[in-house]
Amino acid sequence: MGPVQSWSNRRGNPHSRTSSCGHAAPLACGRRSAPAPAGWQRSMSMKLPHPPLGEEEPSPPPQRRPRGFASGPAPSAGAAGPPRRRGEREREREKERTKLRERHRRAITSRMLAGLRQHGNFPLPARADMNDVLAALARAAGWTVHPDGTTFRSSNQPPPLPPPPQLGMFQVASGDTPAFINALNSYAIGTPLDSQASALQTDDSLSPSSLDSVVAERSIKTENFGNSSSVNSLNCMDNNQLLRSSAMLAGDYTKTPYIPVYASLPMGIINSHCQLVDPEGVRAELRHLKSLNVDGVVVDCWWGIVEAWIPRKYEWSGYRDLFGIIKEFKLKVQVVLSFHGSGETGSGDVLISLPKWIMEIAKENQDIFFTDREGRRNTECLSWGIDKERVLRGRTGIEVYFDFMRSFHTEFRNLSEEGLISAIEIGLGASGELRYPSFPARMGWKYPGIGEFQCYDRYMQKNLRQSALSRGHLFWARGPDNAGYYNSRPHETGFFCDGGDYDSYYGRFFLNWYSGILIDHVDQVLSLAALAFDGAEIVVKIPSIYWWYRTASHAAELTAGFYNPTNRDGYSPVLKMLKKHSIILKLVCYGAEFTVQENDEAFADPEGLTWQVMNAAWDHGLPLCIESALPCLDGDMYSQILDTAKPRNDPDRHHASFFAYRQQPPFLLQRDACYPELRTFVKCMHGEAPQNGED
Numbered sequence: 229m230g231p232v233q234s235w236s237n238r239r240g241n242p243h244s245r246t247s248s249c250g251h252a253a254p255l256a257c258g259r260r261s262a263p264a265p266a267g268w269q270r271s272m273s274m275k276l277p278h279p280p281l282g283e284e285e286p287s288p289p290p291q292r293r294p295r296g297f298a299s300g301p302a303p304s305a306g307a308a309g310p311p312r313r314r315g316e317r318e319r320e321r322e323k324e325r326t327k328l329r330e331r332h333r334r335a336i337t338s339r340m341l342a343g344l345r346q347h348g349n350f351p352l353p354a355r356a357d358m359n360d361v362l363a364a365l366a367r368a369a370g371w372t373v374h375p376d377g378t379t380f381r382s383s384n385q386p387p388p389l390p391p392p393p394q395l396g397m398f399q400v401a402s403g404d405t406p407a408f409i410n411a412l413n414s415y416a417i418g419t420p421l422d423s424q425a426s427a428l429q430t431d432d433s434l435s436p437s438s439l440d441s442v443v444a445e446r447s448i449k450t451e452n453f454g455n456s457s458s459v460n461s462l463n464c465m466d467n468n469q470l471l472r473s474s475a476m477l478a479g480d481y482t483k484t485p486y487i488p489v490y491a492s493l494p495m496g497i498i499n500s501h502c503q504l505v506d507p508e509g510v511r512a513e514l515r516h517l518k519s520l521n522v523d524g525v526v527v528d529c530w531w532g533i534v535e536a537w538i539p540r541k542y543e544w545s546g547y548r549d550l551f552g553i554i555k556e557f558k559l560k561v562q563v564v565l566s567f568h569g570s571g572e573t574g575s576g577d578v579l580i581s582l583p584k585w586i587m588e589i590a591k592e593n594q595d596i597f598f599t600d601r602e603g604r605r606n607t608e609c610l611s612w613g614i615d616k617e618r619v620l621r622g623r624t625g626i627e628v629y630f631d632f633m634r635s636f637h638t639e640f641r642n643l644s645e646e647g648l649i650s651a652i653e654i655g656l657g658a659s660g661e662l663r664y665p666s667f668p669a670r671m672g673w674k675y676p677g678i679g680e681f682q683c684y685d686r687y688m689q690k691n692l693r694q695s696a697l698s699r700g701h702l703f704w705a706r707g708p709d710n711a712g713y714y715n716s717r718p719h720e721t722g723f724f725c726d727g728g729d730y731d732s733y734y735g736r737f738f739l740n741w742y743s744g745i746l747i748d749h750v751d752q753v754l755s756l757a758a759l760a761f762d763g764a765e766i767v768v769k770i771p772s773i774y775w776w777y778r779t780a781s782h783a784a785e786l787t788a789g790f791y792n793p794t795n796r797d798g799y800s801p802v803l804k805m806l807k808k809h810s811i812i813l814k815l816v817c818y819g820a821e822f823t824v825q826e827n828d829e830a831f832a833d834p835e836g837l838t839w840q841v842m843n844a845a846w847d848h849g850l851p852l853c854i855e856s857a858l859p860c861l862d863g864d865m866y867s868q869i870l871d872t873a874k875p876r877n878d879p880d881r882h883h884a885s886f887f888a889y890r891q892q893p894p895f896l897l898q899r900d901a902c903y904p905e906l907r908t909f910v911k912c913m914h915g916e917a918p919q920n921g922e923d
Contacts, residue, residue: 331731331795332795334795335795341356344361353844363379375879480870480912481870481915482915482916482917483915484883484912486913486914487883487887488523488886488913489889489913489914490525490560490886490887490889491517491520491522491524491525491888491889492890493510493526493527493528493550495528495578497510498546499546500580501546502534502543502544502545502546503545511556514553514554514559515557518557519907520907520910521907521910522559522889524561524562524650525560526561526564527547527550527562527563527564528564529547529563529565529566530580531565531568531632532569532580533580534635536584539585539623542635551648554648560648560649562652564653564655564660565652565654565655566655567610568582568608568609568655568660569582569608570659581607589619590607595613595687596610596685597609597611597685598682598683598685599611600680600682600684601680601684605685606668606670608658608659609658612625612745612746612749613685613688614687626752626753626756629753629756630756630757630759630760633654633760637760637762644764651765652761652764652765652767653766653768653814654757654768655769656749656750656753656768657746657749661769661770661816662750662769662771662802663746663789663790665682666682666784666788667679667714667784667787675775675830676717677714678711678714678715678717678783678787679784679787679788680713680714683745688745689705691745692741699737708723711724718781723735724786725781726780730786739786739791740791743789743790743798743801746789746802747802747805750768750802750805751805754766754809754811755809757809765812767811767812767853768812769814770815770841772815772837772838773785773837774832774837775831776830776831776832777831779831780794781793782798785798797844799840799841799844800848803850804848806848807849807850811850812851813845813850814852815838815841815845815854816854842882846882851885852884853886854872854873854888855887855889855890856869856890866905866909870912873913
């Protein structure tokens, strides 16, 4: 007689089966169970009462005590794993849905704030909330708002009264005080279209839409408008009444904060052998700048000139002679350490490349340069992928930059101690700006193309593969294949279009990685710069990539390395890193000819981008300076630069630390025509009034 079977085996329990020897063997459901001894089964079948017919035998309890939501009744052995996994997946899906809802809410909020900044001319911070909006509206209406929220009507500033219907907004042209101008600007937003039409019949120079929408409409008549700055805008006034004379400019900025003004010297004054070309011509130029009452000059020190032929052999003789001449005129110097090449901008016949020994290395290893999707190399600057790779004659990219900075500090330490060198700007990318070379003219790019991602060299691809592997998605180790070409428009691509892949799981991963490489490069270079210069003022230049700014994806900014779509502030992480190293931020500011165009195919908004970066910098406590190339005899641009450097309606009294004037080559030929305007502009920056007969 064989061994006695358990009751469940005799009833045909589907969760167990009988082995060939008669032993009961439970089915494997998530874990293995060894066959129980026959004696144990016989004893248990004799001692335990039989369960009622039709009821299954309960599975053994789990080995570990469940916690949280899983602490309820234990499921059967065949279903112990899947419900828990299903619950985790559901929670993950709910988290993603919450993130999507939050991104959608932020996108709506950002569009509302952008509209207020652009059409209402309110100086809102980068991360404004409803309190900031209410405070801006109250101030525009003539009220006083304290930081603690206390709001009251100013006694010396009567509230703005709505104009009669027959006058509409045209009454603004006779306003005398900024308070009335601001109030009527805010009132113009809500003015009915019929009253606007009646007003427009009296003056053809006014915009056919709301008078505060000059930037958005890009009307072909916009040359008749004045300053389009978002602070204390005077767009509603006739251009004949806007800054016509230098005296009016100076009167507006008298007793304002003193902002030093620096003028850049031409690149061609130092030749490829690091020799000063024309000392007497330099003295004549410095004498002219001194008569303009500028505070100092900006000098570019080119890596391709100083360390041109042999690694670690630095030639500074030409710059030593130049600094000696500048010292004679008692002007300060801001030095720009340029680790990039030049030749595309207005430099005449001057062509400055990377050091010759770098180009020799590139003949055998072209992956030291940034590379686009088609495999084309950009030789303007070194790829950030070699920052930690010893491919430059035994040195990494970071070590090469550090050795150059240390050599400069050793050579000119005495000038820094004497106060001649006031600040040092570190070039961190293409054109000396912190960005990828995503829109190079030598590759055929033309404005307003979106540019291309520059991450296809061997070292950047290796980094991308490691990052994708750490996320568990190795198939993400690639660049976007639907991001278009240099001259594409966002809506022509599957990556940058509205609802495109830039906002997918892969798109967010790739853009986070792409911008993270930029931030990591900043951190490494500035850490070594602090060691090399030990307490000197360090400056970093941020580009102004303003085209496609009024689209959802901000495609041109994404390819340049700034993850700044509509639903995300892409500049705050960069500025946070700059704040870590106590850096002065330099922002390129464009003027009216960039702000207003005949057609707005690029959805550009340089003014909106400028205020986003400036407000974010001030929120992080970063000092800010401005650089611009001002053409001669452009009063509108002078006024806009002044309003940007000294925002008169800012309750916190922020202002730029200094202003750098990047001269254009024709400047030397037009100095007589430029002299009056430039001199008055410098006095306005200094907060001074012009002398009698000066204007």
